[in-house]
Amino acid sequence: MSRYWSQITKRIKPYVPGEQPRDRTYIKLNTNENPYPPSPRVIEAIISEAGEVLRRYPDPQCTALRQTVAQYYGLEVEQVFCGNGSDELLAFSFLAFFNPGTPILFPDITYSFYPVYCTLYHLDYELVPLDTSFQVPVEKFFEVNGGIVLANPNAPTGSCLPVSSLRDILEHNLGSVVIIDEAYIDFGGETARPLLKDFPNLLIIQTLSKSRSLAGLRVGFALGHQELIEGLRRVKDSFNSYTLDRLALAGGIAALEDDAYYRDTITKVIATRERIASALKDAGFFVVPSQANFLFLTHPAAQAADLYQQLRDRGVLVRHFNLPRIDNYLRVSIGTDEEMDIFLGCITELVGAAR
């Protein structure tokens, strides 16, 4: 604690990103990165932008990337906003649409950055408990609120609400902004995009980090009514006019243009996920049905914290959250088939020994 820190700096409880250890080479299944490389067209686009033009500022409005996203999803360019990953979009959105006072609602088990934003901006929030199978209790989101945030599919569970439930939530909340964080939507969940035409209070946030294998490039976008998008622009231009560099803009466009590559990648990830989920269940694990690129699992005869450490000792890195209700679960990102077979071999051996 420093005498020079602001009240806010003293108050905040920063997010802790997943480890990026360097002590040895791990099979890295802890940060939901895609195991397949980005499209070769992304690399080409970046290389062709890497030249003299870098001396120039990027387009602060990200017009070309926004046009690409709009065209890809059949939206107007005024319905699209681009940011430095979905985290920055969330950071801007909490500031742009939520006020202190009436609480923001989100599940008790969800992306752990949401309460961090609330503390940063002094927003009140209320945790809505997921039910015992980690499903979202839809009607609990009909209560008075200052805004709603739902990761769909949820993290770290992988569960996804159907669009009919999202519609229900949106209809009951026409007075507040409902953010649907679709970071993992491309791995099989039902997107809220069809609801955009009916709900001016809907903001969808997506990212190229997971399904397009571009966690290292920092590109995300928000979809919503043009008044919400204009609100985000106002906040961004009061913070940092240029948050996407030229290489991220060029790579982002190419990633959306190479749709065949993307479909091939997610098909592989989904197939691996289903195969491993099934094998884990055969080995006695409880696995939450997942529509994301990770599995959330527990075993009746093993302590998750022990499994985490034992896997780590064997060179397999997964994520363990030491948090209420989920401290006996592990979140395991979907790697390549080879990586997942090694993971599966290790963990089934470990629970066999634990029995």
Next chain:
Amino acid sequence: MSRYWSQITKRIKPYVPGEQPRDRTYIKLNTNENPYPPSPRVIEAIISEAGEVLRRYPDPQCTALRQTVAQYYGLEVEQVFCGNGSDELLAFSFLAFFNPGTPILFPDITYSFYPVYCTLYHLDYELVPLDTSFQVPVEKFFEVNGGIVLANPNAPTGSCLPVSSLRDILEHNLGSVVIIDEAYIDFGGETARPLLKDFPNLLIIQTLSKSRSLAGLRVGFALGHQELIEGLRRVKDSFNSYTLDRLALAGGIAALEDDAYYRDTITKVIATRERIASALKDAGFFVVPSQANFLFLTHPAAQAADLYQQLRDRGVLVRHFNLPRIDNYLRVSIGTDEEMDIFLGCITELVGAAR
């Protein structure tokens, strides 16, 4: 104005970045971009990072880049923080070190993003008038304050305070953080870096946008006592853990490593600046002595707004700020010698005709 905007979104007055027009090709002297390309080693480093590794998150702590900066300046790595351009560093710093209440002090004529941050964070501020030759009245910064921000060299004037004056200001303000925004320091100004060892309240912000020709890559850094750096980290990790992508990190390191290229570039820019300043004075202009990569000028017989438009009509884009005290000035970035000769030809012809 939307019903869904927060009170903050309604209140803010976003910054307006310099135009990036596309209607025709301009000699672009309006956003202080470097006229020379980035170092070839930067391009090589980016290209070699543009591959499979992009599927992985970047290092959230920017360790390798921070080590490079620390080594370059003879500092400890704990004294260095990296951000997405100096604007993001300023945005984090205002939040990390300033509180509502006691006013933040900065000059009435300076980088116009400072009041934008104050409005965003509800900080009070007081504008300290520059004297009639646009110089900083040092003793006015001895008054009670909640923080001080000084662009040095100042923008859009180009004037630079000597280190002795900065020391004086720091000594009178041990209770508050003094931010020295050194975006333009590499073009001949005296850096505050030697003061870091004496003042735990000093934060210096620099960028690779100008002197390293990398406005399109978004890399800046802050230098200060490790407690200030830790404050910035707390704010960043409450906002967006990864604001620099892998390509920016790789390019940033290479830019600092190729010192010979950088020195060659700034030497050329400075020589051009001095030659053009002298020619403008010969043509009857008043030119503020500049230690930056731009000139701030006025002519007794011409209206700056007219000159701006007439230059624009001739394909030369400069910056005109329609603001009190400086509305009869133009800010002109230093381009190549060829570009500046065209600018010089146009503007001297225009004032000749205006006489």
